Amino acid sequence: MTAIKQDFADITAFIYEIEKLKQVERRIKPKGLSRYENSAEHSWHIALLAQSLMPYAENPVDPLRVVTMLLIHDIVEIDTGDKFAYVAEHDDFENEHQAAKRIFGLLPDPMASTYLSMWEEFEAAKSHDAQFAKAIDRLMPVLQNLNNGCQSWLEHGITVEQVLKKNAGVAKASEALWMHVTDLVKQKAQEVGVPLS
């Protein structure tokens, strides 16, 4: 009982800390809302996109590992803020790594080290699980732009060329899927006036 009390205190400290992710704003507005999306609801949404697209993955992936990576990958933004994909250079890895150590470190082991190593695996994007998870994280804002009149691309002056270059990693989940999405992006961009380059 003493053990469960201490572990429970650590786990609730983690749960209370990560609630702050509900305050981290992204650059995209969910369709039908005038406010920006936050990183917590985004993490929920991509976990379900991942599950839905897993049957089409080019390489077999472990569903639980992929979903867990997606649920935890943005937690570091509590310390570092959301980075807009088209602006951020990945020189921010060290700060994010520190944040991951601090926040996952609130948990008892082995959970703390499991989450930290999954976060590192996601960032490194070398395993099939991490590549698939990253592809899904990239695909989601593309889908949301297709669905909301390309709000975040228009708002930030992003071109079709940038979209296709920045998100080309989606092909690592499925080449056929990415080719199809590429066509959809070009069509929609023409409709709503997103410049080609």
Place this chain on the structure above:
Amino acid sequence: MTAIKQDFADITAFIYEIEKLKQVERRIKPKGLSRYENSAEHSWHIALLAQSLMPYAENPVDPLRVVTMLLIHDIVEIDTGDKFAYVAEHDDFENEHQAAKRIFGLLPDPMASTYLSMWEEFEAAKSHDAQFAKAIDRLMPVLQNLNNGCQSWLEHGITVEQVLKKNAGVAKASEALWMHVTDLVKQKAQEVGVPLS
């Protein structure tokens, strides 16, 4: 390629539809925010609470099934709205079941039927996975109240007696945990003036 195009159209229809969960308001405010929580970010939060508490489950559970149940269980609220635990009678099952059929039915099979049967399993709360998932869903607002000065209990005139009765199912995840939480609730309630009964 034609098959992936059709499936992808169905999957994106589902993904666009469930984005509406970001608009469904609950009665609790995340600590530090003046707005109410939405059901999408809540679903993310409980998926991680579930993973963190799984090692303490009284009966062994399947992590992927529990997490998936928690990620999808509130989606029906897109049609029916969030029901405050202390008000809702469960005569709403038929409407929620219809919503589940409509929304999961947007997906290609077998995903549509898998999600629907997981949703039904969660509602029935007979399997260990469903009982654990439900316990987590119940535990989260208790924790949030412990962390935010009992905001939703005070705002809605909820008593300690109601809290302990309504959430007694948490004991199905872990008896020791629920006993400990019961103590924490009584302490905090006294501190902030939540009446005993």
